[in-house]
Amino acid sequence: MPKLLLIEDDDITAAEIASDLRWRGFGVEIAADGIEGLKQAREGSWDVIVIDRMLPGCDGLTVLKTLRGESNKVPALILSAMGHVDERVRGLRAGGDDYLSKPFSLVELAARVEALLRRPAASRETLLRVGPLELDLITSTATRGRRSLDLLQREFKLLEYLVRREGQVVTPAMLFEEVWNYNFMPRTNLIHVHMGRLRRKLDGPDETPLIETVRGIGYTLHAPA
Amino acid sequence: MPRLDLFRTTAFRWAMTLAAAFTGLSIILFAFVYWQTAHYERAQLDDMLRHEAKVIAEDPANAVQALKTWLREDIHSVRYGILVAHDGVAQAGNMPALPKDLWPDGKPQYASTEAQDADGDERGEKIRALGLKLLDGRTLGLGNDTDALEHVSVVIIRALGLGLGPMVVLSLLGGALLGRRALGRVTVLSKAIAEIREGRLSGRLPLTGRRDEFDRLATDINAMMDEIERLLDEVRSVGDSIAHDLRTPLTRARTRLERSRNVVTTPAEFAAAIDEAMGWLDQTFAVITAVLRIGEIEHGRRRAAFQSVDLGQILVEAAELYDPVAEDREITVRVGVDQASAATAMGDRDLLFEAVANLLDNAIKFTPRGGHVMLSLVERDGSAVVTVADDGPGIAEADRKRVLERFYRAERSRQREGVGLGLSLVAAIATLHGFRLTIGDNHPGCRVELVCPGSTVALRKVGPIKSDLVNQGAI
Numbered sequence: 242m243p244k245l246l247l248i249e250d251d252d253i254t255a256a257e258i259a260s261d262l263r264w265r266g267f268g269v270e271i272a273a274d275g276i277e278g279l280k281q282a283r284e285g286s287w288d289v290i291v292i293d294r295m296l297p298g299c300d301g302l303t304v305l306k307t308l309r310g311e312s313n314k315v316p317a318l319i320l321s322a323m324g325h326v327d328e329r330v331r332g333l334r335a336g337g338d339d340y341l342s343k344p345f346s347l348v349e350l351a352a353r354v355e356a357l358l359r360r361p362a363a364s365r366e367t368l369l370r371v372g373p374l375e376l377d378l379i380t381s382t383a384t385r386g387r388r389s390l391d392l393l394q395r396e397f398k399l400l401e402y403l404v405r406r407e408g409q410v411v412t413p414a415m416l417f418e419e420v421w422n423y424n425f426m427p428r429t430n431l432i433h434v435h436m437g438r439l440r441r442k443l444d445g446p447d448e449t450p451l452i453e454t455v456r457g458i459g460y461t462l463h464a465p466a
Numbered sequence: 467m468p469r470l471d472l473f474r475t476t477a478f479r480w481a482m483t484l485a486a487a488f489t490g491l492s493i494i495l496f497a498f499v500y501w502q503t504a505h506y507e508r509a510q511l512d513d514m515l516r517h518e519a520k521v522i523a524e525d526p527a528n529a530v531q532a533l534k535t536w537l538r539e540d541i542h543s544v545r546y547g548i549l550v551a552h553d554g555v556a557q558a559g560n561m562p563a564l565p566k567d568l569w570p571d572g573k574p575q576y577a578s579t580e581a582q583d584a585d586g587d588e589r590g591e592k593i594r595a596l597g598l599k600l601l602d603g604r605t606l607g608l609g610n611d612t613d614a615l616e617h618v619s620v621v622i623i624r625a626l627g628l629g630l631g632p633m634v635v636l637s638l639l640g641g642a643l644l645g646r647r648a649l650g651r652v653t654v655l656s657k658a659i660a661e662i663r664e665g666r667l668s669g670r671l672p673l674t675g676r677r678d679e680f681d682r683l684a685t686d687i688n689a690m691m692d693e694i695e696r697l698l699d700e701v702r703s704v705g706d707s708i709a710h711d712l713r714t715p716l717t718r719a720r721t722r723l724e725r726s727r728n729v730v731t732t733p734a735e736f737a738a739a740i741d742e743a744m745g746w747l748d749q750t751f752a753v754i755t756a757v758l759r760i761g762e763i764e765h766g767r768r769r770a771a772f773q774s775v776d777l778g779q780i781l782v783e784a785a786e787l788y789d790p791v792a793e794d795r796e797i798t799v800r801v802g803v804d805q806a807s808a809a810t811a812m813g814d815r816d817l818l819f820e821a822v823a824n825l826l827d828n829a830i831k832f833t834p835r836g837g838h839v840m841l842s843l844v845e846r847d848g849s850a851v852v853t854v855a856d857d858g859p860g861i862a863e864a865d866r867k868r869v870l871e872r873f874y875r876a877e878r879s880r881q882r883e884g885v886g887l888g889l890s891l892v893a894a895i896a897t898l899h900g901f902r903l904t905i906g907d908n909h910p911g912c913r914v915e916l917v918c919p920g921s922t923v924a925l926r927k928v929g930p931i932k933s934d935l936v937n938q939g940a941i
Contacts (some may be wrong), residue, residue, distance in 0.1 A: 425816055438790050
């Protein structure tokens with residue numbers, strides 16, 4: 242069970258986040274302010290820290306900077322009401338590994354936390370495989386079984402991102418940030434339409450669909466059973 | 467008008483300062499005149515004394531007679547004289563003794579008489595005198611009173627008084643007059659300002675038409691008031707619009723939740739109700755986020771993150787992002803980038819992409835099924851020009867300016883989704899970058915241009931370039 246430290250001063254938000262993450266199988270401890278959070282972060286052994294940007298006592302960025310200064314490398318996700326690019330940059334420079342602006346959906350948070358936990362697994366392999374699906378990163382070609390897939394460059398990147406996170410839920414925001422590399426949220430159904438197009442190319446007439454839509458949340462790629 | 471206020475006016479203070487300066491200068495001038503006149507008078511006296519002493523000394527035998535004659539000729543009773551024998555006895559003259567402080571060296575000096583003058587009424591008077599030892603051993607003392615010198619100072623002080631008095635009074639009057647006038651204008655302006663402060667925002671400061679400093683100041687303040695009034699109107703209408711745009715989805719969410727609580731029985735129905743309510747809440751967040759973003763962009767805080775941005779690439783990527791949506795609606799999106807495909811501008815890449823994406827989003831949203839959207843980047847007068855043109859219904863000329871305002875939605879677009887912030891967001895982004903956003907007619911349809919002065923346009927030798935996407939058949 243991955244251990245997660247949540248440093249958040251609003252107790253209702255903290256309780257909601259904690260119970261959602263516990264339900265998803267995380268062991269969650271809550272710290273209500275920066276000083277307490279720093280103390281717990283130093284004392285415990287955590288798999289991931291979720292930290293609010295603005296905290297009483299000692300603000301989130303200071304806590305992170307202090308931890309990083311002490312060579313504490315535990316992955317950290319910053320939660321903030323300030324979602325502007327320069328704020329994100331400041332957050333990431335202070336030692337955050339990801340940045341999520343409020344309001345956010347719990348599933349987006351969970352998906353990002355899982356992505357943080359999986360990060361080291363993002364290997365340098367050049368051949369990715371999930372079930373019948375095979376991606377050659379060098380030639381940018383993809384095959385499903387013996388069928389070669391005719392993918393546009395962006396579709397290939399989209400598929401690569403999903404393949405690397407096999408079984409994980411990815412949200413449209415994550416896809417837009419990582420695949421398109423832009424930091425703003427376009428109309429939500431845009432990504433859905435792109436995904437639809439990718440699916441049509443991915444799944445042949447009698448084949449099991451590989452990409453599953455998680456309603457209201459995002460997408461996940463599974464190898465067929 | 468309280469008197470204290472008048473004395474505090476700049477005009478009055480200036481008048482007083484000038485009066486004080488003139489008084490000081492006048493005193494210095496009169497002192498100089500007095501010094502010169504007194505010097506002249508004294509020199510005259512000294513000459514006269516020296517001359518008389520010389521005449522008497524040249525003929526000691528007739529000294530007594532000469533002294534008496536000299537004293538007799540003194541019709542103004544200003545002369546003093548004495549001839550003292552070597553035994554100290556006065557032989558002639560109108561002084562009982564030689565003044566003790568008179569040094570008989572033949573040089574004119576100040577001395578004090580110890581006796582009455584010819585009128586017998588003054589004692590111990592300060593005089594200008596000369597003492598001289600005659601060849602026969604007697605001592606001659608001659609003197610003249612200094613009334614003439616004193617008169618000079620009296621006359622000069624009187625002249626000073628006569629000149630300065632009216633000047634100070636006139637300065638005071640002038641200062642008071644000027645101060646009163648200034649104070650009058652200030653009072654009028656203060657009253658107008660007080661009325662504005664009390665809420666009559668349409669009020670303006672009155673102008674006299676004299677084009678003086680007060681008029682200039684009032685004109686500037688009036689211009690400022692115009693701007694403040696415009697901004698307040700905007701804030702008010704934005705506030706109303708935000709309230710309206712938030713109230714709608716929040717009401718929907720609330721009623722949906724309330725109804726579900728009473729009616730819904732199965733978990734699936736609950737989930738559906740919650741999903742729907744979350745959708746409405748997301749819409750409220752979208753409004754708030756958009757308003758915050760515009761505010762942030764308008765404050766120009768993002769300028770720090772400016773970098774060189776490839777405009778052609780942004781166009782191609784935006785077209786690619788919207789391509790599947792356009793395809794669904796059977797709308798053809800074309801990207802035309804001519805030699806300006808190598809255009810770069812200093813800017814925020816995310817924001818510029820957002821601006822182009824918003825324009826494209828609008829174009830696709832309003833273009834009817836089977837329509838066309840053209841996205842192009844050309845060079846005009848040294849600037850790169852991004853154009854998004856469609857053949858949809860277009861924007862009525864009267865609406866073209868207003869669509870850039872926050873929350874304004876042309877009537878026919880009211881029914882469509884969106885919060886009416888798209889174009890104002892684009893306008894804010896354009897302003898931040900110093901770009902010009904114009905909305906025109908595409909005959910038919912809408913044609914939005916983003917003119918980017920300061921962009922660097924590198925000419926390409928090859929003719930029209932098509933994006934990779936076009937080549938791949940995606941567009």
